[in-house]
Amino acid sequence: MKIFRPVTLITILAGILGVLLVLYAWRLPPFTSAVEVTDNAYVRGYVTVMSPQVAGYVVEVPVRDYQAVKQGDVLVRIDDRIYRQKLAQAKATLEGQKAALANSRQQEASAKANIASSEAEVEGAKAALRQAELARQRVQTLAQRSVAATSEVEAAEAGYLKAQAVERQAEAAVEVTRQALKTIIVNRDSLEAAVAGAEASVELAEIDLENTAIRAPRNGHLGEVGVRVGQYVTAGTQLTTVVPPDLWVVANFKETQLDGMRLGQPVTFSVDALDRTRLTGHIERFSPAAGSEFAVIRPDNATGNFVKIAQRLAVRISIDPDQPLAERLAPGLSVVVRIDKSVEPESP
Template identity: 65%
Template sequence: MLKFLRSSATILAALLGIAGVVLVLYAWQLPPFTSSVQTTDNAYVRGQVTTLAPQLAGYVAQVDVQDFQHVKAGQLLVKIDDRIYEQRLQQAKATLAGQQAALANSEQRQRTAEAGIASSQAQVESAQAALTAAEASWKRIEPLLERGVSTQSQADQARAAYDQATAALHQADAAVEVSRQELASTLVSRQSLEAAVQGAQAAVRLAEIDLQNTRITAPEDGQLGEVGARLGQYVAAGTQLLTLVPDRIWVVANFKETQLPHMQVGQPVTFTVDALHGAQLRGHIERFSPAAGSEFSVIRTDNATGNFTKVAQRIPVRIQIDPQQELTDRLAPGMSVVVSVDTKVQPSSEDAVAKR
């Protein structure tokens, strides 16, 4: 009897030991209980939280939104007092008008110089004709004077007329050169005037941009966080006034590196949301992180010193949420989720084409 009890106790202990080992293997998903479903609770809903701030300083003149309000792209959120910037725009436009007037005056001077050149050339032609006539008269009188037919007074008058015509031709040539130099000077100054006009146009554009920047609008559709802007508040460039959460959201799941071998882009994913009483939603793997999460840490670990204990690293996996699900509009960035991926399921043909 005692022998039977001892054998029964031994068998019971053995069974308990085997049950314990089986339980450990099952709990750790070790063979033969290895599952194709990879799960992690290190996963969260993500979105692009945009902080909106002014690019210039001024007093808040208008706040058209409230906390957590849904807004459309281009909708006015906050307006800064624009009186100073409106006057700066008018001042810049006045400066531009002055520069354009100076440029127009330069164009008028160019036309005047061109007309002066034409007039001087006409004077050259007239002086050339007068010189030709005076030279002909002198050539007729000079031989007559040598033969005593013409008087010395007539010869002196003809010579004087010839010399005067020569001087007039030189004067006309000089006038043409003066007109040409005036035209060249006008054309040279034109470049600086055109540059001044371009600078004034840029100043007007900058003033217009500053005036537009007094209106802070929603860059895209989304929902606001807490609105920090207050009516009459003085704000500087870069002051955080409010935040916008766009409608685009996704899930980032941090899997252990040992869970990744059979994961592929496009594989279907299911995840449960803690904030929705464990409601299950669907998605699919969109892409994998190019590095482990530890590589993006501000203070990176150095495993080359001290004792080393190998720790499985986490690789972020981005999961796109499938559309047309009832509860997706209740998801918000930061919510905790539990993600499961069945690595035996192959991605669809469309996802495979997109991957290639």
Template identity: 65%
Template structure:
């Protein structure tokens, strides 16, 4: 009877069944296969890939770099024909000098207007002195007329001279007011001249910026990607010319939300790099994404449907790479890696 129950076929079926159950328990990390080691192959090396574009239009006259070449900060990458922008700068400088000359002329006009005011004031003083003299002469003739010794023609002449002196005073005072108004006009108009000078100075600075933008330099040390611009090509503002990739890299590991329990900032991480023959590198958790990857998708999913199926979402984990490793310099953005985090490990404060 026991021989029938434990026949070879029965044993094989039991063994296959137990193996299947064991694989399921292992895949779902259920007892006795629970582990504090969380692993994901949904992880990639990332870096600051800077795409360079011109801010001005023109023909490319110089491309002194090649594909994948290492460059240093400030190194010339692309040069655009600058003859038009040199002339625009000269034109802006000429306009600025013209506006400055107009402003200087305004100051000279102010000096002249002040001199005219002084001359007009002197004319008023002279006219008032003549008026006083004419008044005294008229009074003498009136006194002579009362005593009977005066001559009618002399009295009439003195009266006329008095009226003439009064008119001269009024004319001199009017001319003085005209001179003062001319000074006010000059001072008021100076505001527009000063604004014109400021605008011309801004135009010069803009022309200098445009001229400087005809040369595109490396913003940081690194390597260039494939150079897409060619000698003689006409480019416009926003045209993608090439990309500069600095040496600073890190890893983004997209863990399932069910794997995050126990993960903390500072915990050590083991990184296996596919492109380096699965060579192991060390790192540590730097920070967690503020939302799951689905929240950043262009087309967001709508789970408010009748046939809803729960799917574990993934959360990005940024991992810094320890710098004291020889293989770290061989990492390039976009490489695939496998990341392992021991959630039982204590965080490292560095």
């Protein structure tokens, strides 16, 4: 019987152990498993940066770092005196435009009355013309019989011509009043537009005044409050952040781990900050592209020497409700995610 020396045995065992380690690292038989694990996973949430829309000096900061707030709570208040005066000015302008519009309507009513009066004068001028025409005819008949004097004939003719002139003047007066009415109506559009513009200015001034109080958009907790009383802020200045309670987990799995993962599959994850306590969740959705596709400078694999690197795809995981420890989660915490691909997805 051949006996191996200790050195030979150690070498053989080391070789076997190395092969086993390679098989385990590459998940090859007999170390294949349906459970996929990644520590490239983090808790995510909606972190809203609060900034003002108007400029001014801060007069009140009624909140503190990491404070719980409710929707509508005032976080920062800006000096609103200038914006109150702007609102008063806009309202005064609106009243002036409304008065001008009302005056235009009154002018329209007056113009219509003038038209009616001018039309009545036309009717009177026509009656006078008819009377002058009849008088001229009578005088001409008498003159043919040598009964009327020449002066009477001339007077009747002059009266007739005068009546004609009065009629034309009355008709012209009617046309003048009608054109005046058209002018008033045409100017009405510009006055109505001015009123609409003044109303918009009032609304804008009201919005600016309301924006002097920066309020919490949702329930949640504040981050660090970086603004102080007396500080001058402008639109876009970062004041603080609001973190709502809505949380989820984003796990970045290698592309070689994705086969068999489906929407709705149960997930377990351990949280480093909670002494690696395990919580549960479900696969909610998959990223539409690998993380490298969203990079600012994407790699160009068509140049230089190529080394294949397994890409990672983000998997969004919803956190199951009714887990007391889930309330202690915060965006940014590290977790270790485990997904058993052999488990069937749960029906919604």
